[in-house]
Amino acid sequence: MSGEDALILVVDDDDEIRTLLARTLGADGFKVTLAADAAGAVSAIASRPPDLVVLDLVLGGDDGLDVLGSIRRTNDIPVILLTGKGAEGDRVLGLKLGADDYLVKPFSPAELSARISSVLRRSRPVGTRTVLDFGELHIDTGTREVRVDGEPITLTAREFDLLAFMAASPRQVFGRDQLLQRVWSSSSDWQDPATVTEHVRRVRRKIEADPDRPRWLTTVRGVGYRFEP
Numbered sequence: 001m002s003g004e005d006a007l008i009l010v011v012d013d014d015d016e017i018r019t020l021l022a023r024t025l026g027a028d029g030f031k032v033t034l035a036a037d038a039a040g041a042v043s044a045i046a047s048r049p050p051d052l053v054v055l056d057l058v059l060g061g062d063d064g065l066d067v068l069g070s071i072r073r074t075n076d077i078p079v080i081l082l083t084g085k086g087a088e089g090d091r092v093l094g095l096k097l098g099a100d101d102y103l104v105k106p107f108s109p110a111e112l113s114a115r116i117s118s119v120l121r122r123s124r125p126v127g128t129r130t131v132l133d134f135g136e137l138h139i140d141t142g143t144r145e146v147r148v149d150g151e152p153i154t155l156t157a158r159e160f161d162l163l164a165f166m167a168a169s170p171r172q173v174f175g176r177d178q179l180l181q182r183v184w185s186s187s188s189d190w191q192d193p194a195t196v197t198e199h200v201r202r203v204r205r206k207i208e209a210d211p212d213r214p215r216w217l218t219t220v221r222g223v224g225y226r227f228e229p
Contacts, residue, residue, distance in 0.1 A: 006031065006052065007033065008025055008116060009033050009044055009045065009053045009054070011035045011041040011053060011054065011059065011067065012036070013059045017056075024110070024113060028113045030113075042070060052119060053077055053078070054116070055099075057084075065090065068097050068098065068099060072195075076159070080099070081101070083104055084104070096191065097192075098191060098192075098195055132164070132167050134167070137167075137207065144157075146163065155206060158183070158184070162183050165182060166225065166226075167216075167227050170228070172226065173223050174225055175223060176193035180195075200217055204216075
């Protein structure tokens with residue numbers, strides 16, 4: 001995704017930083033929207049979901065980690081954290097909660113812009129179109145559409161990537177660490193493998209007739225998950 005079609009939400013309670021980033025990222029071709037606190041961030045995401053969020057961990061009386069948690073409970077928008085030098089514990093926790101990258105203040109706006117481009121490339125890989133048909137289940141990787149019994153199923157970007165990746169290798173078993181690496185471009189050093197478990201649960205809830213007795217995404221106990229064609 002190029003800067004010209006990516007909307008970036010900058011969440012920071014410092015007026016000067018917001019102004020600087022709006023100017024810098026705008027000059028690099030990004031569309032930029034701003035929020036000064038947690039409430040503003042949540043409202044902005046609800047009204048027009050951005051392609052990426054730049055999130056300060058210290059938002060006056062608000063906790064940036066709470067904002068990150070709120071984002072991750074509802075969608076998979078990439079998030080880059082802005083942290084202070086002494087906030088290593090918060091950085092680690094933020095990554096475990098699903099942040100995609102972080103920068104320590106003071107930072108170079110040019111470096112932030114480069115990292116935004118890198119995260120966007122990782123989170124929205126471009127591939128050739130493939131249509132995967134498994135009877136009732138239809139997956140189109142070009143249009144990113146999923147249908148079950150002809151009915152459209154709404155998946156988040158990461159849920160779709162997970163399902164399409166596993167469906168492309170039927171009956172192959174993938175561990176959570178493998179899926180973190182292949183679908184999230186991450187690892188258990190940076191992200192909690194439980195996020196894989198949660199995403200599998202969400203996909204099952206949306207595509208399976210009985211999520212407790214899955215037909216498509218099955219569990220191989222003690223090993224990982226497998227797509228059954």
